[in-house]
Amino acid sequence: xxxxxxxxxxxxxxxxxxxxxxxxxxxxxxxxxxxxxxxxxxxxxxxxxxxxxxxxxxxxxxxxxxxxxxxxxxxxxxxxxxxxxxxxxxxxxxxxxxxxxxxxxxxxxxxxxxxxxxxxxxxxxxxxxxxxxxxxxxxxxxxxxxxxxxxxxxxxxxxxxxxxxxxxxxxxxxxxxxxxxxxxxxxxxxxxxxxxxxxxxxxxxxxxxxxxxxxxxxxxxxxxxxxxxxxxxxxxxx
Numbered sequence: 280x281x282x283x284x285x286x287x288x289x290x291x292x293x294x295x296x297x298x299x300x301x302x303x304x305x306x307x308x309x310x311x312x313x314x315x316x317x318x319x320x321x322x323x324x325x326x327x328x329x330x331x332x333x334x335x336x337x338x339x340x341x342x343x344x345x346x347x348x349x350x351x352x353x354x355x356x357x358x359x360x361x362x363x364x365x366x367x368x369x370x371x372x373x374x375x376x377x378x379x380x381x382x383x384x385x386x387x388x389x390x391x392x393x394x395x396x397x398x399x400x401x402x403x404x405x406x407x408x409x410x411x412x413x414x415x416x417x418x419x420x421x422x423x424x425x426x427x428x429x430x431x432x433x434x435x436x437x438x439x440x441x442x443x444x445x446x447x448x449x450x451x452x453x454x455x456x457x458x459x460x461x462x463x464x465x466x467x468x469x470x471x472x473x474x475x476x477x478x479x480x481x482x483x484x485x486x487x488x489x490x491x492x493x494x495x496x497x498x499x500x501x502x503x504x505x506x507x508x509x510x511x512x513x514x515x516x517x
Contacts, residue, residue: 299373301388303413305329306338306375308382317342317366321452323389323439324373325359325492328352328382336377336384343369352377352384357460358435359385359492361467363452389439389490390452391417401489407511412493418514420483427513428489429476430457435494436510440479442487455479480517487514 296304299312306312328336336352343366352360375384391398401408401418407429408416420442430436436457445451459471470477489512 299388301390301393303385303387305383305385306373308375308377308380311372311374312386314371314388316368317371318390318393319365319368321363321365321390321441321450322393323441323452323454323490324362324364324371324386325389325437326350326352326373326384326386327359328354328356329385330354330379330382332379332381334377334379334382336375336382338384338386339374339376341372341374342366347372347374349376352382358456358465359437361454361465363450363454363467365449387492389415389492390441391486391488398488401487401512401514403514403516405514407513409509409511410491411509412491415488415490416512417486417488419485420487420514421516422482422484423517424481424483424487425513425515425517426479426481426487426489427476427515428455428457428479428510429513430510431475433458433475435459436475437492437494438512439490439492440487441490442485443481443483453479 296312299314304312326338333354335354338350338352339347341347373386398415398417399408401416428438438455441452443451453469455469455477456471457477458475459473464471491510
């Protein structure tokens with residue numbers, strides 16, 4: 280009987296989490312996470328290559344029976360890669376298909392009710408609300424509104440804002456970064472700044488949701504995440 284060459288054996292992806300709710304998760308090579316149902320609205324998905332070697336990574340995202348789509352997870356990146364999309368209440372499966380085994384990839388999703396934490400109340404006109412990594416906030420805005428995102432350190436700070444008017448593609452989720460290491464705005468980010476504060480002004484009528492995912496979950500050691508000065512969010516009605 281002929282022996283099949285080794286390269287024709289395809290690895291089978293393991294479901295690392297088949298009821299993923301968007302909480303932080305690190306996928307090893309060929310591991311998958313499955314969110315049984317997404318929102319019927321914009322959701323933010325972030326990922327970051329955690330490889331210590333200079334290993335480029337790849338994620339495959341599949342939803343609703345459609346063909347999987349590949350996305351790059353660049354090696355040694357200082358900031359997460361961001362994808363804002365509406366998966367139309369379908370499922371979402373994310374698989375680490377990186378070529379090198381030593382290429383773990385951290386993933387997380389953000390949106391109201393995802394990952395299901397109770398959001399902090401964001402009161403218009405109140406003092407800045409301190410936030411730590413993983414916190415979410417929710418408030419009600421009426422009319423012209425300013426959302427001020429600020430950090431008390433020089434570390435990268437990433438904020439996702441969901442709510443407000445839709446753009447031409449139907450998206451109503453926006454991602455901002457302060458203390459960003461470069462002046463060019465990468466795909467997925469709405470606006471970045473190299474300073475430690477950014478003010479976003481928008482006309483809102485309804486609930487506004489803000490998630491803080493700090494300096495990402497890979498680039499900063501856990502010890503610094505605990506002791507790092509808090510960032511803050513301020514909601515002002517104009």
